[in-house]
Amino acid sequence: MSSSTPEEAPATHPRLDPTGPGLDWLDDILGDTALPRAQNRVADVIIRNPQLASYAEIAEIAAHAEVNNSTVVRTAQTLGFHGWPDLQRELRSRYLVKISTEDTLVQHGEHSTPLTAALTRDIENLRLTLDANSAEDVEATIATLAAAKSILVVGHGSYAAPASVMAHLGSTMGYPISLESRAGVHLVTSTNTLGPGDVMVVINIWRSIGQMIVAAEAAHRAGATIIAISDMRRGRLATIAEHLLVVPSEGIAFFQSVTATTSVVYGLLAGMQAAHPERSRETIRRSQQLWKELGVHLD
Amino acid sequence: MSSSTPEEAPATHPRLDPTGPGLDWLDDILGDTALPRAQNRVADVIIRNPQLASYAEIAEIAAHAEVNNSTVVRTAQTLGFHGWPDLQRELRSRYLVKISTEDTLVQHGEHSTPLTAALTRDIENLRLTLDANSAEDVEATIATLAAAKSILVVGHGSYAAPASVMAHLGSTMGYPISLESRAGVHLVTSTNTLGPGDVMVVINIWRSIGQMIVAAEAAHRAGATIIAISDMRRGRLATIAEHLLVVPSEGIAFFQSVTATTSVVYGLLAGMQAAHPERSRETIRRSQQLWKELGVHLD
DNA sequence: CTGGTATTGCAATTTCAATTGCAAATTTTG
DNA sequence: CAAAATTTGCAATTGAAATTGCAATACCAG
Numbered sequence: 001m002s003s004s005t006p007e008e009a010p011a012t013h014p015r016l017d018p019t020g021p022g023l024d025w026l027d028d029i030l031g032d033t034a035l036p037r038a039q040n041r042v043a044d045v046i047i048r049n050p051q052l053a054s055y056a057e058i059a060e061i062a063a064h065a066e067v068n069n070s071t072v073v074r075t076a077q078t079l080g081f082h083g084w085p086d087l088q089r090e091l092r093s094r095y096l097v098k099i100s101t102e103d104t105l106v107q108h109g110e111h112s113t114p115l116t117a118a119l120t121r122d123i124e125n126l127r128l129t130l131d132a133n134s135a136e137d138v139e140a141t142i143a144t145l146a147a148a149k150s151i152l153v154v155g156h157g158s159y160a161a162p163a164s165v166m167a168h169l170g171s172t173m174g175y176p177i178s179l180e181s182r183a184g185v186h187l188v189t190s191t192n193t194l195g196p197g198d199v200m201v202v203i204n205i206w207r208s209i210g211q212m213i214v215a216a217e218a219a220h221r222a223g224a225t226i227i228a229i230s231d232m233r234r235g236r237l238a239t240i241a242e243h244l245l246v247v248p249s250e251g252i253a254f255f256q257s258v259t260a261t262t263s264v265v266y267g268l269l270a271g272m273q274a275a276h277p278e279r280s281r282e283t284i285r286r287s288q289q290l291w292k293e294l295g296v297h298l299d
Numbered sequence: 300m301s302s303s304t305p306e307e308a309p310a311t312h313p314r315l316d317p318t319g320p321g322l323d324w325l326d327d328i329l330g331d332t333a334l335p336r337a338q339n340r341v342a343d344v345i346i347r348n349p350q351l352a353s354y355a356e357i358a359e360i361a362a363h364a365e366v367n368n369s370t371v372v373r374t375a376q377t378l379g380f381h382g383w384p385d386l387q388r389e390l391r392s393r394y395l396v397k398i399s400t401e402d403t404l405v406q407h408g409e410h411s412t413p414l415t416a417a418l419t420r421d422i423e424n425l426r427l428t429l430d431a432n433s434a435e436d437v438e439a440t441i442a443t444l445a446a447a448k449s450i451l452v453v454g455h456g457s458y459a460a461p462a463s464v465m466a467h468l469g470s471t472m473g474y475p476i477s478l479e480s481r482a483g484v485h486l487v488t489s490t491n492t493l494g495p496g497d498v499m500v501v502i503n504i505w506r507s508i509g510q511m512i513v514a515a516e517a518a519h520r521a522g523a524t525i526i527a528i529s530d531m532r533r534g535r536l537a538t539i540a541e542h543l544l545v546v547p548s549e550g551i552a553f554f555q556s557v558t559a560t561t562s563v564v565y566g567l568l569a570g571m572q573a574a575h576p577e578r579s580r581e582t583i584r585r586s587q588q589l590w591k592e593l594g595v596h597l598d
Numbered sequence: 599c600t601g602g603t604a605t606t607g608c609a610a611t612t613t614c615a616a617t618t619g620c621a622a623a624t625t626t627t628g
Numbered sequence: 629c630a631a632a633a634t635t636t637g638c639a640a641t642t643g644a645a646a647t648t649g650c651a652a653t654a655c656c657a658g
Contacts, residue, residue, distance in 0.1 A: 036605055037654095055354050055391065058646065068607045073647060083646065092354060114573065115437045115566030116429060122562040123425045126418050138414045158467055161460035161561070168457055169554050253569040254583060255468050259561050262460070263421040267414030270552040274413065284553055335625095335635055357616065367637045372617060382616070 039075040041065040046091070048231050049250045051124065054092045058084050117252045122259040125248040129260045132246040141227055141243040142271030148225070149197035151177040152190055154212055159203045162229075162261040166201065169269050174276070174283035183211045191215045196223035203229045204237055205249045205256055213237060229261055338374040340364040345390070353390045357383050416551045421558040424547045428559045431545040440526055440542040441570035447498035447524070450476040451489055453511055454502035461528075461560040462502050468568050473575070473582035482510045490514045495522035502528045503536055504548045504555055512536060528560055 035043060045065040046053040053061060061084075062069045076087040145151060151170065155163030160181035167179035180190040194200055200219045204212055213236050220226050220240040228241035231249040238244055247264055251257040273280045334342060344364045345352040352360060360383075361368045375386040444450060450469065454462030459480035466478035479489040493499055499518045503511055512535050519525050519539040527540035530548040537543050546563055550556040572579045 038606065069645090070608085070647075071606065074606085077647095085646075113434045113437045113566070114441065114569035115432060115563060116434075118562050118566035118569060119425050119429050119559075122558075122565070123422055126422045126425070130415060130418050133414060135412045135414075138412050142413065158464050160467075161464045164463070165457050165460045165557065168459075173553070251565060253565075253572050254579070255471075255565070255568070257562075257565060258464065259421075259558055259565070260418075262558050262561055263417050263556075264414060266421070266550060266552075266554070266556060266558070267412070267417035269554070270413035270417060273552050280553070337636065356614095368615090369617075369638085370636065373635090376617095384616080 035075065035078060038065070038067045038071050039078060041067055042072050042075040043079075044232070046087075048248075048256070050091065050248075051121075051250055054088065114252070118257075121250065121252050122257055125250060125257060125260040126263055128248040129246075129264060132248065133264075137243060137245065138267065138271070141245060142268060142275065144199060144225055144227060144243060145175075145201075145268060145272050146275035148199035149176070150194075151175060151199045151201060152180055152194060152219075153177065153201045153203065154180050154187070154190075154215065155203035156181060156183060156212065158255065158258055159205055159261070162258050162265045163201075163203050165262060166203075166265045166269065170272065172284065172287055173269070173273055173280035175272060175279075187211055187215050191219050192222075194219045194222055194224040198224040199227060200224050201227045201229065202237060202241070203261060205229075205231045205247070205258065205261065216240060229264060231256075334374065334377060337364070337366050337370050338377060340366055341371050341374040342378075345386075349390060353387060413551070417556075420549065420551050421556055424549060424556060424559040425562055427547040428545075428563060431547070432563075436542060436544065437566065437570070440544060441567060441574060443498060443524055443526065443542060444474075444500075444567060444571050445574035448475070448496035449493075450474060450498045450500060451479055451493060451518075452476065452500045452502065453479050453486070453489075453514065455480060455482060455508055455511065457554065457557050458502045458504055458560070461557050461564045462500075464561060465500065465502075465564045465568065469571065471583060472568070472572055472579035474571060474578075482508075486510055486514050490518050491521075493518045493521055493523040497523040498526060499523050500526045500528065501536060501540070502560060504528075504530045504546070504557070504560065515539060528563060530555075 042061065042065045045061060049064065052064070058069050058072045062072050065072070073084050076082075076084045079087065081087040081090070153163045153167045153170075155161075160179075163181060164179055167177050170177035178190070180187055191200070198219075200216060202212060202216045216226055216228075216237060217240055226237075226241045227243045227245075228237045229245045229247060230237055231247055232238065233244065233246060245264055247260040249256040249258070249260065341360065341364045344360060348363065351363070357368050357371045361371050364371070372383050375381075375383045378386065380386040380389070452462045452466045452469075454460075459478075462480060463478055466476050469476035477489070479486055490499075497518075499515060501511060501515045515525055515527075515536060516539055525536075525540045526542045526544075527536045528544045528546060529536055530546055531537065532543065532545055544563055546559040548555040548557070548559065
């Protein structure tokens with residue numbers, strides 16, 4: 001499991017350590033407090049969209065969580081704050097400190113298109129990813145992957161995208177790796193092939209998708225090692241995961257972003273290649289040969 | 300007008316590093332408007348503490364400038380904004396989202412795990428993407444997508460990932476959009492459905508994949524509009540493409556990165572949503588309803 | 599299945615920040 | 629140097645956002 005979260009931050013307002021990475025402090029508070037369903041949704045929205053939460057007003061948070069305004073207020077109060085502005089102040093002091101150490105800023109183009117919004121947001125997500133994962137966690141994850149007898153990557157919806165990249169490039173470099181982006185009976189079948197020595201990589205951002213969690217738990221019971229890539233440190237997935245990599249996923253519209261996840265996948269793949277360079281080299285050579293013979297590429 | 304410190308006073312901000320990149324746009328506005336003494340103090344405070352100014356409320360700014368609240372409001376109005384919140388919104392969009400990445404990169408530069416390498420590289424890719432595409436190109440591309448009768452997104456291999464994100468989220472928000480990530484007979488069939496009014500989005504990075512180019516040319520001849528997302532400005536694809544968005548794709552190992560492409564896709568999607576907000580809202584609502592009924596999410 | 603408890607949503611209320619009218623103070627100009 | 633014009637500060641007003649009381653709903657235990 002992840003190696004973060006020092007003990008010293010109790011449930012009572014931790015107004016200390018503004019240097020700590022990520023939103024661990026909120027995770028800590030949440031760990032001690034059992035929130036009701038709707039309020040939990042609010043907390044999730046805050047953790048996943050810290051940028052939004054640090055300046056948005058209640059109505060916007062409520063909309064994101066699909067909850068009434070008052071629930072947002074009550075969530076803040078349940079967590080020990082006086083109200084939303086109080087929680088928001090804390091959020092800002094924790095979060096904004098990180099994103100602007102000094103008044104270094106880049107002036108870019110005049111017009112703000114959706115594209116620049118998307119790019120700047122994703123740059124920020126990547127930067128946060130740097131902070132959110134320790135070198136040890138990453139190395140340990142890569143070691144597990146490199147030693148795996150077989151690897152199954154699971155991701156649904158948008159999150160099938162990074163999953164497919166991982167499976168595609170992983171097998172291109174000779175790893176026994178496959179993708180399961182479907183649910184239902186397919187997921188069952190794929191999961192049942194796993195046992196000790198096998199690894200299941202669960203890419204699960206945004207809300208937990210029930211079937212994925214259940215499948216991961218089944219694989220875990222069967223002896224497989226679970227690697228989770230998620231935007232949350234807590235939850236059922238985090239519990240059973242041997243390794244957990246945290247990726248921010250805040251997007252610009254109604255959807256979350258998988259950009260940081262994709263980049264993390266590349267990091268893992270590069271590590272996997274370094275772990276078995278000869279295997280990769282050989283397989284890639286053969287692939288290129290085959291591409292050539294099939295005339296896949298033009299030039 | 301004009302006596303003691305007339306035109307130079309607004310343009311010169313004493314403690315602001317003149318070499319560093321700053322709030323040029325504010326400087327520009329200030330250059331045109333001669334502000335009275337107290338209001339000038341307010342402007343200085345804003346320029347020196349953009350982070351503070353982007354979320355603080357009037358009273359705090361007033362305190363920093365040692366000025367009455369109303370002066371802050373009037374400064375904003377003198378600068379052409381409706382009031383303080385209006386100016387603050389602008390500040391946020393200009394400053395908060397665009398923070399320099401350099402300090403974090405320095406912090407993590409020492410011990411480079413594959414993950415930091417991947418993230419750093421992708422941050423650079425995203426920054427290059429900012430420069431590589433003009434606002435006009437982007438807006439024109441979005442307009443084309445928003446007006447399309449139907450949209451087919453084509454991408455193979457790793458590049459199927461951003462393609463699937465686009466198709467998935469696009470249809471989530473009600474667009475008639477579909478994905479073709481397979482070659483051969485499938486590609487032929489999909490391509491043949493296209494005609495005038497239809498749009499084909501070709502995501503083609505790295506080498507040109509023969510079948511994709513040929514398919515795009517066929518669609519083009521049939522009257523469909525081609526949108527290309529590529530890492531090259533020239534070539535057969537660029538020739539037939541109505542719109543071309545350029546994305547750097549340098550990766551860290553033997554593979555190319557689709558991170559920037561993914562981010563660009565998000566930008567396009569956000570623009571598409573803005574173009575048909577009502578359609579999106581309705582479709583998303585129905586999706587959420589269905590998710591609920593199917594019990595997809597755990598929460 | 600039923601009664602009790604906890605949670606949520608709605609709407610009224612309260613609170614607080616932003617703005618503006620007006621008078622005092624400052625600066626500018628003849 | 630004095631009168632006009634501009635700017636500023638104070639205090640009242642406006643407006644909007646956050647909170648809370650209450651009823652409906654969902655959840656849970658027996």
